[in-house]
């Protein structure tokens with residue numbers, strides 16, 4: 001149980017808050033690169049700030065204040081040009097680093113005043129990696145954008161899946177260090193929804209949590225496994241400060257504001273042997289729905305079940321009313337680390353998992369359970385015969401609503417038909 005003040009400290013992300021300042025020290029994924037194959041700009045709210053993300057005609061991304069510095073028109077309706085974005089209202093032009101490059105009428109009427117040289121709009125640096133656009137909201141200089149090894153894996157079909165979940169980011173991130181919920185929500189509850197049978201799967205017998213440089217790992221032993229299992233030996237990664245790494249995919253929980261979170265998934269699937277060598281020309285980005293057509297939370301797919309649970313905790317979970325149990329040891333560790341890091345930030349001390357040295361930022365490996373399942377080359381036949389692997393090829397099990405055009409792209413990449421997930425979660429095995 002936390003105090004009201006502690007809960008506020010973990011959950012509030014505005015620019016003046018402790019957590020807002022801490023999270024601004026890390027790069028955040030904010031959109032998919034391929035979105036800008038069909039659009040030129042879009043409004044974006046991140047960490048409570050209203051912004052515009054655009055791609056200029058030179059192919060560079062810019063992230064600037066949503067409202068024009070002149071008379072506050074919406075720059076997301078602006079025109080992109082070679083050197084930035086031009087406000088549609090009176091034509092002022094801004095570069096990606098926020099400089100005002102042109103004020104057409106003022107430049108004509110009073111060229112000697114050069115008033116544009118004194119104007120700047122808010123802007124944030126962006127980088128592109130893994131098919132994602134990343135933004136840095138903190139003070140210069142920006143640290144390295146982590147170059148996770150997974151981004152360099154070959155012969156894979158990658159997709160980016162994004163959803164806006166109407167609840168606070170911290171309850172989403174607590175899910176990254178919560179092994180017991182797999183058994184109950186994704187397996188037992190998920191199967192109950194589908195089959196209406198009162199049957200429970202293998203129980204967790206033991207869990208453990210460890211901290212490492214880039215976050216935490218959680219370790220589990222379930223009925224039918226033992227201490228030799230990679231699930232115990234290696235563990236899964238709760239990535240600092242707002243990610244989750246499960247081997248074949250990352251999930252990030254990016255605060256939109258105090259009451260909404262952008263769920264960003266990067267999903268890799270190794271293509272079958274027959275399809276190699278495979279070069280992906282475009283990493284598709286799609287936006288997954290959180291609610292069905294009746295307005296009910298979708299409960300059929302793994303991450304939709306997560307979303308449903310997070311939203312069920314309340315818009316901002318009230319941790320003054322909770323009763324922490326034995327399964328929550330990792331959550332307690334993570335909260336303590338956040339409180340410690342908030343102090344470190346306040347006292348300008350070094351922060352966890354910040355990479356400053358570019359020479360240390362090359363294909364950084366992360367602990368990975370059942371890594372051979374993710375990166376090993378297998379034939380179509382071998383995949384089809386693999387009871388726990390095939391479902392991850394047959395359909396996108398993580399979120400509902402994969403568009404047909406992405407199904408088609410993945411069917412072509414896999415050399416087998418991809419269809420919508422039927423909603424039965426098959427526990428992953430070695």
Ligand code: FES
Pocket residue numbers: 068069070071072073087088089090091092
């Ligand atoms: S409001 Fe943007 S140029 Fe006038």
Ligand SMILES: [Fe+2]
Pocket residue numbers: 175181182186302303306
């Ligand atoms: Fe989950």
